Amino acid sequence: MKDHSKEKVISAESSLILESSPHIRAKDTTPRIMYRVILSLLPAVAASIYFFRWRALILILVSTATALITEALCLLARRKPIRTVLDGSAAITGLLLALTLPPSLPPAMAVIGSLIAISLGKQVYGGLGHNIFNPALVGRAFLQAAFPVAMTTWVPPVTVHVDVATYATPLANWKFQNAVALGTLTPLKDLFWGNVGGCLGETSAAALLLGALYLLIKKTIDWRIPLGIIVTLSLFTGLFWLINPGRYAPPQFHLLAGGLIIGAFFMATDMVTSPITPAGTWLYACGIGLLIGIIRLFGGLPEGVMYSILLMNTFVPLFNHYLRPRILGERRSKR
Amino acid sequence: MARKKTFPRGIHPEENKLTARKPLEFLPPPEKVFIPLLQHFGAPASPLVKKGDEVLLGQKIGEAKATFSAHVHASVSGQVAAVEDVIHPNGYPVLAVVINNDGQDRPCPEMKEWADPLSLSPEEIKKRVKEAGIVGLGGAAFPTAVKLSPPKDKPIDTLIINGCECEPYLTADHRLMLEFPEEIVKGAELARRAVGASRIIFGLEDNKPDAAASLRQHLHGLPAEVVLLKTKYPQGAEKNLIYALLGREVPRGGLPFDVGVLVQNVGTARAIWEACRSGKPLIERAITVTGPMIKEPKNLLVRIGTPLSYVISSCGGLMEGASLIILGGPMMGLAQSSLDVPVIKGTSGVVALREACLEEELPCIRCGRCVDHCPMRLVPTQIVKFIQAEKWAEAETWGALDCVECGCCQYSCPSKIRLVHWIRVGKNFLVKLKRKKSA
Numbered sequence: 001m002k003d004h005s006k007e008k009v010i011s012a013e014s015s016l017i018l019e020s021s022p023h024i025r026a027k028d029t030t031p032r033i034m035y036r037v038i039l040s041l042l043p044a045v046a047a048s049i050y051f052f053r054w055r056a057l058i059l060i061l062v063s064t065a066t067a068l069i070t071e072a073l074c075l076l077a078r079r080k081p082i083r084t085v086l087d088g089s090a091a092i093t094g095l096l097l098a099l100t101l102p103p104s105l106p107p108a109m110a111v112i113g114s115l116i117a118i119s120l121g122k123q124v125y126g127g128l129g130h131n132i133f134n135p136a137l138v139g140r141a142f143l144q145a146a147f148p149v150a151m152t153t154w155v156p157p158v159t160v161h162v163d164v165a166t167y168a169t170p171l172a173n174w175k176f177q178n179a180v181a182l183g184t185l186t187p188l189k190d191l192f193w194g195n196v197g198g199c200l201g202e203t204s205a206a207a208l209l210l211g212a213l214y215l216l217i218k219k220t221i222d223w224r225i226p227l228g229i230i231v232t233l234s235l236f237t238g239l240f241w242l243i244n245p246g247r248y249a250p251p252q253f254h255l256l257a258g259g260l261i262i263g264a265f266f267m268a269t270d271m272v273t274s275p276i277t278p279a280g281t282w283l284y285a286c287g288i289g290l291l292i293g294i295i296r297l298f299g300g301l302p303e304g305v306m307y308s309i310l311l312m313n314t315f316v317p318l319f320n321h322y323l324r325p326r327i328l329g330e331r332r333s334k335r
Numbered sequence: 336m337a338r339k340k341t342f343p344r345g346i347h348p349e350e351n352k353l354t355a356r357k358p359l360e361f362l363p364p365p366e367k368v369f370i371p372l373l374q375h376f377g378a379p380a381s382p383l384v385k386k387g388d389e390v391l392l393g394q395k396i397g398e399a400k401a402t403f404s405a406h407v408h409a410s411v412s413g414q415v416a417a418v419e420d421v422i423h424p425n426g427y428p429v430l431a432v433v434i435n436n437d438g439q440d441r442p443c444p445e446m447k448e449w450a451d452p453l454s455l456s457p458e459e460i461k462k463r464v465k466e467a468g469i470v471g472l473g474g475a476a477f478p479t480a481v482k483l484s485p486p487k488d489k490p491i492d493t494l495i496i497n498g499c500e501c502e503p504y505l506t507a508d509h510r511l512m513l514e515f516p517e518e519i520v521k522g523a524e525l526a527r528r529a530v531g532a533s534r535i536i537f538g539l540e541d542n543k544p545d546a547a548a549s550l551r552q553h554l555h556g557l558p559a560e561v562v563l564l565k566t567k568y569p570q571g572a573e574k575n576l577i578y579a580l581l582g583r584e585v586p587r588g589g590l591p592f593d594v595g596v597l598v599q600n601v602g603t604a605r606a607i608w609e610a611c612r613s614g615k616p617l618i619e620r621a622i623t624v625t626g627p628m629i630k631e632p633k634n635l636l637v638r639i640g641t642p643l644s645y646v647i648s649s650c651g652g653l654m655e656g657a658s659l660i661i662l663g664g665p666m667m668g669l670a671q672s673s674l675d676v677p678v679i680k681g682t683s684g685v686v687a688l689r690e691a692c693l694e695e696e697l698p699c700i701r702c703g704r705c706v707d708h709c710p711m712r713l714v715p716t717q718i719v720k721f722i723q724a725e726k727w728a729e730a731e732t733w734g735a736l737d738c739v740e741c742g743c744c745q746y747s748c749p750s751k752i753r754l755v756h757w758i759r760v761g762k763n764f765l766v767k768l769k770r771k772k773s774a
Contacts, residue, residue: 017658017691018426018672020756022742023665024348024503024688030697030749087697129698129750222703276703277714320701325712327734328574329584 033271034088036220040211041095041266047207048200051157052103056200060098062107066114067094074123089128093117096136099201099262100306101143104155109147113139133313134273137306144306154197169198170257171302174249185249191256202259212265221269224278228285229264229292230255236293254296263305264288273313280319287312339541341565342575345710346743348568348666350542354506354625359514359634362649364411364436368640369421370396371431374679375470376477377403384432388415391443393616396432399468405478405680406468410618410638413437424662424669424676431677434640445614452525452611460529460611467610468680469617472602473497473571474663476681479603483529485592491530492595495580496523496604498539498546499564499571502664505684507621508601510634512539512546519601520553522608527558530597535559537601538580540566568666569741573598575710587737617680624650626665628657628687637678644674646685659688666742697750705744705754711737715744715754722761727768735761 048056071090075082094114101110117139125131144151154169168177170186179185190196194204201208215221234251241248254260259267268274268288275281288308295304373379380397384390390409397407413436420428445466455463465480485491496519500508512519523535539547541563550561564570564579574585576598583594591598599607602621609615618639625632630651637646643660647653653660661668662682670691678685705715713734721730735758744754 015658016660016670016672016674017693018670019659019691020753020759021661021663021665021667021669021740022746022755023659023661023668023670023686023692024746025692025694025751026346026348026747026749028747028749029694029751030700033700033702033749084697089700127698129700271700271702274701276701276706276716278706281703320714320717324714324717324733325706327587327713327737328578328711329587329589329737330734331586 031087033220034092036218037092037215037266038088038095040214041099041201043207043210044099044201044204044262045095047194047204048099051159051194051203052155052200053158055103055155058107059101059103059105059110059200060095063098063101063110063114064091064094066111067091067097067118070115070118071123074119075127078123078127080127084128087128090118093122093135093139096266097139100136100140100199100259102151102154102199104153105150109143109150112146113143116142129272131272132317133310134267134270137267137310140306141310156197157195157203159195160197169302170196170253171296174253174257175296175302180245180247180249185253186257188252188256191253199259202262205256205261208261208265212261215265221265222274222281224281225269225274225285226264228282229260229268229289232286232289233260233293236290237297240297248297254293258303259305260292263309267305268309268312273316275316275319275323277320277323277325279323279325280316283319283323284312284316287315339565340562340579341567341570342579342710344708344712344743345567345569345575346708346746347566348503348746350566351503352506352509352542353504354623354632354634355509357506357510357632357634359507359510359621359636362635362637362641362646364638365641365645366436367416368411368434368436368638369431369642369677370407370410370434370640371421371423371429371677371679372397372407373423373429374407374476374639374681375405376475377401377405379430380404380407382418382430382432384415384418386415386417389413390415390434392440393446393614393618394443395468395616399478403478403481405470405480406466406616407432408468408616408618409434410640411436412439412441422673422676424671424679424682426669426672448613449611452608453521455525455611457529457531460525460607463610463614464529464607467606467614467616469603469606469610470680471600472606472620472680472683473600474667474681474683476679479599479607482597482599483526485530485597489592490595491532491592491597492534493581493597494523494527494530494532494535495576495596495598496535496537496601497571497573497576497598498537498543498550498601499576500543501540501566501568501571502666502668502683503568504625504686505623505664506625507623507634507684509543509546511601511605511621512543513549515605516549517553518608519604520550520557520559522604522606523559523599524557525607525611526597526599526604532597533558536580537561538564538576540564540570542566568743569710569739572710572739572741574739587734620678620680620682622646622678622682623684625684626687628654628689629685630654639680640677642674643671643676643678643685646678647674647687653687656689657687659691661686661688666746667740692751694751696752699750699752702749704747704749708743708747710741710743711739713738715758716752718761719752719754719757722757727765730761731765736765738762
């Protein structure tokens with residue numbers, strides 16, 4: 001249909017402007033939302049630089065810059081106004097991708113990941129608002145497939161002194177090294193403050209939660225998503241832990257270890273790739289929590305946040321279509 | 336204390352009730368009034384006068400011939416200068432009676448004091464309301480006589496008097512409740528008797544406790560109560576108000592009488608009283624003239640047909656740079672291209688703002704805020720996508736026709752998408768499609 005809304009009718013006799021109601025707007029804008037998310041990630045950025053020093057800094061800069069450049073090139077190729085490159089969305093993708101990378105990853109690989117994230121994760125669908133999958137996770141999934149070794153090689157944070165050639169993440173330690181039975185499960189305190197190995201941004205739960213709290217207070221992210229994920233994962237892992245505490249880790253370990261916090265608060269909450277209706281949102285969140293639990297406990301990988309979110313992303317259009325809220329005055333039975 | 340009654344979702348924009356403490360002032364009528372023959376929901380009235388005729392204050396000058404219509408009366412005495420098209424606030428030309436005011440306000444013989452209106456029978460009340468050309472003064476301007484005559488199989492048990500005034504800036508209803516509480520309560524009682532309801536509930540937002548106290552002083556002996564509701568937009572939207580007060584849901588496509596309720600605005604209640612007590616037709620109404628671009632914001636009692644330019648100049652005029660003049664509130668009001676349009680029965684206020692919302696539209700990021708704030712529990716962004724793709728069946732299933740155009744979705748959209756505009760386009764199209772089918 002032709003859009004008449006942008007035709008501003010200015011009357012001949014005066015400078016009065018005609019527009020249809022409403023005539024006032026809330027102050028929040030899409031770029032503001034994007035930059036608020038970036039701001040909320042700064043504690044995690046600072047923590048990653050603290051724990052992994054220059055490796056972290058370089059990956060973050062390279063990934064973010066590549067995302068912005070790729071976005072600009074795609075917009076040029078699509079003959080779209082290039083100024084939207086600064087709407088903050090591409091920067092978030094680059095930054096989030098960097099925070100999901102192992103610190104020892106060669107920067108060139110981060111460039112490739114970021115390029116894929118923006119081009120194949122976002123722009124091929126038509127840019128902002130049209131992608132099905134979380135772009136940062138598309139980039140990460142690509143890297144995981146293309147460079148499996150580099151993506152699963154971990155270095156300890158500079159605050160930890162160990163003399164081992166290979167260093168495991170807390171989840172891998174739990175899964176492959178029988179940590180519960182040996183009593184070598186990573187202490188919760190270290191998981192919380194970040195004194196552990198892992199991706200750049202997933203080490204310090206405290207730094208992530210600080211940013212998440214800010215977003216929740218500002219009502220920028222939907223609280224249902226982290227809550228649904230956390231409750232489902234806790235119930236699932238808690239059940240197995242109660243059955244066999246000698247083999248399974250307690251739910252609090254699963255909540256603080258790996259990418260759960262960054263995934264639940266910053267990845268799954270991506271507005272574009274999460275459902276728009278409350279019912280769909282709950283289903284989506286609980287689905288992610290359940291899939292993470294299944295992958296972590298029974299899958300071949302130690303971590304499952306990325307695949308769980310990507311899998312549930314595929315359901316979002318279905319949820320949006322079939323879980324329409326009941327309209328005020330609509331009969332409950334005639335749904 | 337129990338939690339304040341309210342409805343789910345909605346928004347809370349800045350209230351900006353600049354004029355809440357300013358008493359209603361009587362605005363002397365202008366030299367010329369422009370009285371459109373269509374000021375209500377339904378068919379236009381037919382003119383009863385022609386150029387050169389002398390008319391008296393309150394004289395009927397337009398006759399309602401259809402069921403959904405309302406009589407129109409002279410708001411001044413004087414001579415008819417013309418019966419011609421003027422621009423209606425909705426932007427279309429409409430036939431109007433233009434009267435040169437003789438400044439004497441000579442009343443017509445029908446305007447006289449009646450003995451105790453509370454002894455009138457329901458039929459007599461309805462007749463006087465119809466004669467007085469009363470329409471809903473909240474904004475929709477639905478003929479009140481029609482509303483007072485629901486189908487026989489839909490008995491009304493509750494009359495709700497709407498004093499929410501949830502639109503930002505507007506305070507005329509607030510002032511009416513403070514200054515004319517007795518008339519409002521008595522008018523409500525007449526409306527209650529007319530439809531045979533068993534009780535009256537006055538619903539007000541809790542930002543007007545003084546108005547609640549004012550009304551309560553006059554309730555003695557009546558089956559009525561005043562309920563304060565949470566201050567939230569659109570608390571005064573009919574379906575939401577009914578839900579907030581009674582927990583009843585008006586069915587999709589239905590009307591309040593489907594759940595045994597009649598809703599009237601406080602100004603309408605007062606007009607009903609005046610019509611029954613003194614035969615005074617609807618020739619005057621309370622409006623708020625306000626906004627950051629009005630030099631001296633005021634609450635005014637204005638004669639119907641008074642041009643906007645006259646109203647605004649009586650409030651000190653416009654400030655430099657005003658580019659948006661709205662008839663009604665900023666959420667649902669109509670932007671005007673000219674100050675020549677007259678105040679009509681449905682005009683609740685004049686709001687002058689500096690700027691229109693000219694922000695660039697960005698892509699929908701599916702944040703779901705439109706969903707979170709829609710008081711009708713719709714999914715505005717999805718409906719708009721269906722409309723843009725001309726998928727009419729889907730647009731209807733998803734509730735395009737249930738939209739009340741309150742504007743909550745567009746207000747909260749961070750991408751500044753003109754959601755309400757699109758839904759209006761879709762609604763128009765859907766209604767036309769339906770007409771074609773039934774024809």
